[in-house]
Structures are given as C-alpha cells and as structure tokens.
Amino acid sequence: MKTRQRILVTSLNLFNHFGEPNVTTVDIANEMEISPGNLYYHYRNKHDIVNELFDRFEGCMQEVLDASELQLLDLEDSWLFLQVIFENIWNYRFIYRDLNNILSKDKLLRKRFNRVTDRKYLTAKAFLDAYTAHELIRVSDQELQDLLDNVVLTTTYWINFASIRRDHIDEDAIRDAVYQVMQLVYPYLDQEHRRLLRTIGSTIANTRS
Amino acid sequence: MKTRQRILVTSLNLFNHFGEPNVTTVDIANEMEISPGNLYYHYRNKHDIVNELFDRFEGCMQEVLDASELQLLDLEDSWLFLQVIFENIWNYRFIYRDLNNILSKDKLLRKRFNRVTDRKYLTAKAFLDAYTAHELIRVSDQELQDLLDNVVLTTTYWINFASIRRDHIDEDAIRDAVYQVMQLVYPYLDQEHRRLLRTIGSTIANTRS
Numbered sequence: 001m002k003t004r005q006r007i008l009v010t011s012l013n014l015f016n017h018f019g020e021p022n023v024t025t026v027d028i029a030n031e032m033e034i035s036p037g038n039l040y041y042h043y044r045n046k047h048d049i050v051n052e053l054f055d056r057f058e059g060c061m062q063e064v065l066d067a068s069e070l071q072l073l074d075l076e077d078s079w080l081f082l083q084v085i086f087e088n089i090w091n092y093r094f095i096y097r098d099l100n101n102i103l104s105k106d107k108l109l110r111k112r113f114n115r116v117t118d119r120k121y122l123t124a125k126a127f128l129d130a131y132t133a134h135e136l137i138r139v140s141d142q143e144l145q146d147l148l149d150n151v152v153l154t155t156t157y158w159i160n161f162a163s164i165r166r167d168h169i170d171e172d173a174i175r176d177a178v179y180q181v182m183q184l185v186y187p188y189l190d191q192e193h194r195r196l197l198r199t200i201g202s203t204i205a206n207t208r209s
Numbered sequence: 210m211k212t213r214q215r216i217l218v219t220s221l222n223l224f225n226h227f228g229e230p231n232v233t234t235v236d237i238a239n240e241m242e243i244s245p246g247n248l249y250y251h252y253r254n255k256h257d258i259v260n261e262l263f264d265r266f267e268g269c270m271q272e273v274l275d276a277s278e279l280q281l282l283d284l285e286d287s288w289l290f291l292q293v294i295f296e297n298i299w300n301y302r303f304i305y306r307d308l309n310n311i312l313s314k315d316k317l318l319r320k321r322f323n324r325v326t327d328r329k330y331l332t333a334k335a336f337l338d339a340y341t342a343h344e345l346i347r348v349s350d351q352e353l354q355d356l357l358d359n360v361v362l363t364t365t366y367w368i369n370f371a372s373i374r375r376d377h378i379d380e381d382a383i384r385d386a387v388y389q390v391m392q393l394v395y396p397y398l399d400q401e402h403r404r405l406l407r408t409i410g411s412t413i414a415n416t417r418s
Contacts, residue, residue, distance in 0.1 A: 018313075019309065019310050019313060021230050021307075021310055022310070022313070097309045097310070098230075098307065098309065098310055099369070099373065100228065100306045100307065100369055100372060100373060101228050101230055101231070101306070101307055101310070103373060104227075104228060104231070110373070113373070114373065114374065117373075117374070143395075143396075146388075146389070146392040146395075147392075149389060149392075150359070150363065150389065150392065150393060153362075153363060153366060153367065153370050153389075154359065154362060154363075156366070156370060157362060157365070157366040157369070157370070158362065160308070160309055160366075161362050161365060161366070163309060164308065164309060164312060164319070164322070164323065164326075165323065165326070179355075180355070180358060180359065180362075183355040183356075183358075183359065184359060184393070186352075186355075187352075187396035187397055188396055
C-alpha cells in the first residue's frame with residue numbers, strides 16, 4: 001500500500017477508535033512508524049485528512065442512495081438497504097461521533113454533510129411513497145414529514161447513542177440501528193405488515209447472532 | 210457575583226456557543242478579563258469546570274424528572290413537561306453537542322449521564338403506562354420498549370440535529386423538539402387523541418411565534 005493510502009487507513013482506524021478530536025497528526029505518524037515530516041509531505045494537516053476521508057464517505061453514501069430505486073417496496077429489501085446505509089455509517093462513524101464539532105470547523109463540509117442528509121430524506125421519502133402507493137401505510141402529508149424527520153434523526157444518531165448506552169459496541173449495533181428505524185414506520189403499517197416486519201426482525205436477529 | 214460563580218456562567222456561555230472542545234481555560238479567563246492564574250486558583254483545569262457544570266445539569270434534570278408524577282396523563286401537560294426537560298437540555302446544550310467526546314474522557318461522567326438517561330426512560334415509561342391504563346394508546350411490551358428507545362434518542366439528539374440542519378438556532382428549537390418527541394407517540398393514539406395532539410401542537414406554535 002502506498003504511504004498516502006496507508007495514512008488514510010490508519011487515520012480512519014484511529015479516528016473511529018478514539019474520536020477525531022483526540023488524535024493528532026503525530027499520533028498517526030507514530031502509529032505508522034513514519035516521521036511527522038513524511039506525513040506532512042502527503043497531507044498538510046489533519047483537516048486535509050478528514051476532508052479526504054469525508055470524500056470517500058460521501059462517495060459511498062451517494063452510491064448506495066442512488067441504487068435505492070431498485071429496492072423499493074418490499075419490507076425485507078428495505079431492511080437490507082438500511083443495513084448497507086448503516087454499514088457505511090459504521091465505517092466512517094468518527095464523522096457522526098463528533099458531528100457538530102467537525103462540521104463547525106468547515107462550512108463547506110457542513111454543506112456537504114447536509115447534502116448527504118437531504119439525499120437520505122429523498123430516499124426515505126421514495127420508500128414511504130412506494131409503501132403508500134401500495135397501501136402498506138396510510139399517512140397524511142404532515143405525518144409523512146414528521147416521520148421522515150424522525151427516520152433521518154435516528155439514522156444520524158443511533159450508533160452514537162448505542163455507544164454511550166453500552167459498555168462495548170461492535171457491528172451488531174448496525175442490526176439494532178436498522179431495527180430502530182423500521183420501528184418508526186411500524187405503527188403506520190397495517191396488522192399484516194406489522195407481523196411481517198416482526199418476523200423479518202427476528203429472522204435477521206437469529207441468523208446474525 | 211463571586212469569581213467562582215462568574216467562571217461557571219462564562220464557561221457555560223462559551224461552551225454552549227463554541228463547543229467545549231474549542232474553548233480553553235485561557236479563553237475563559239480572557240473573556241472575564243482575569244488572569245489565568247486567578248482562574249486556576251478556583252478551578253485546577255477545564256475538566257473541573259465541566260464537572261461542576263455537569264453537577265448543576267444533573268441537579269436540574271433530577272428535579273424536573275422527579276416532579277413528573279404530578280403531571281401524567283393529560284397530553285397538554287405532557288407537552289409542557291417535555292418543554293421543561295428541553296429547556297434544561299438547551300441551557301446545558303454543550304454537553305449534548307459533544308456528548309461522546311466529553312463522556313469518553315471521564316468514566317464517572319459517563320456513568321452519571323447514563324443515570325440521567327435511565328431516569329428519562331423511567332419517566333417516559335410512567336407517562337406511557339398512564340396513557341395505556343387510560344386507553345389513550347394500546348401497545349405491546351415490545352412496542353413500548355421500542356417506542357421508549359426512540360423517545361429517549363430523540364430527546365438526546367434533536368437539538369444537535371436542528372443545529373446542523375438550520376443556519377441559525379434559537380430557543381424555538383425547544384418547541385420543535387417537543388413536537389418531534391410527541392410525534393413518536395402520535396401513531397399509537399386513537400383518532401380522537403391524534404386530533405387533540407395536533408390541536409395542542411398548532412396552538413402552542415401560534416402562541417410562541
């Protein structure tokens with residue numbers, strides 16, 4: 001692996017593990033056993049590294065969110081789709097861990113993060129519109145808007161919340177995050193689809209544990 | 210006001226405005242026009258200041274959460290109760306802004322924050338149990354648990370979320386936060402109480418704006 005690439009991989013691991021504010025460029029260089037000077041040759045400062053990691057996060061999210069048209073409508077597919085979204089968030093969880101702080105330092109990054117969030121809204125809306133069209137759920141425009149706000153909020157913060165509530169957090173948090181988002185849609189489903197959603201939830205829980 | 214008290218008030222303002230990781234003890238001393246030495250005479254370091262502010266936050270939250278028994282049952286009272294909770298969170302929003310980071314540095318603080326969160330769960334459960342007993346809502350044990358998770362998550366993160374989504378955030382965010390939490394309960398209400406909740410929401414929105 002080239003040094004530039006190794007810097008990114010090492011930084012991502014350290015940021016995810018310790019939180020971005022607690023990792024310096026010197027920590028990254030030490031972990032890689034290179035000199036800080038060598039690191040600065042590739043990246044002027046930590047901000048440049050964060051920016052490049054954000055590029056990758058944004059690219060991954062866009063790719064998943066754009067592919068969503070294929071998978072609308074089926075509750076099980078929605079579940080699996082959400083799982084891929086949360087896998088991306090998990091891989092770049094340092095962004096979400098210190099979200100307000102990271103975005104407060106860079107207006108452009110804030111704008112870009114909000115663009116990803118807008119895209120989350122649109123995709124969630126496409127799913128819920130398809131459910132509505134096929135009468136899985138019945139919601140007014142206002143109910144839909146409020147539901148979307150809660151879906152996007154939960155998508156943004158569930159993994160943070162889990163990491164505070166639990167002594168140890170691992171990728172199982174992804175499954176729980178998906179469950180919790182689907183739980184927001186659940187009360188709007190009819191009895192038949194509520195049952196179906198519960199079955200999907202317990203099947204996936206059992207295959208994974 | 211005594212210097213010790215002034216240090217706390219100034220720190221709280223600066224933390225809330227700029228975020229705790231972006232404020233140093235020197236910034237606090239400068240803002241107060243005292244010497245850093247004078248500040249260190251009262252507080253050894255920033256951590257001690259954060260700790261004492263957390264004491265106050267914890268005290269306020271406990272006081273509100275303990276008073277909740279009086280106000281169960283009525284949807285309008287629930288609304289007003291949530292408003293007081295969110296006013297406290299607003300006053301100490303720096304804790305929530307960098308929650309994972311602040312708690313990662315102090316295991317005891319993390320334990321104490323989780324105790325406040327446990328208390329939020331208990332209080333939310335008391336409300337929902339009262340609704341259930343009086344047939345405002347009908348939920349299974351599992352549905353109740355999932356609803357509680359989402360209520361506590363939204364209480365924890367709504368103000369952060371709003372501050373990222375909006376260019377400017379002020380105390381109006383409190384009203385929206387309450388609305389969003391009540392929206393989680395909404396789909397479990399019968400038609401009559403859904404209508405009532407919508408009326409409360411729009412009345413309060415109009416009185417305040």
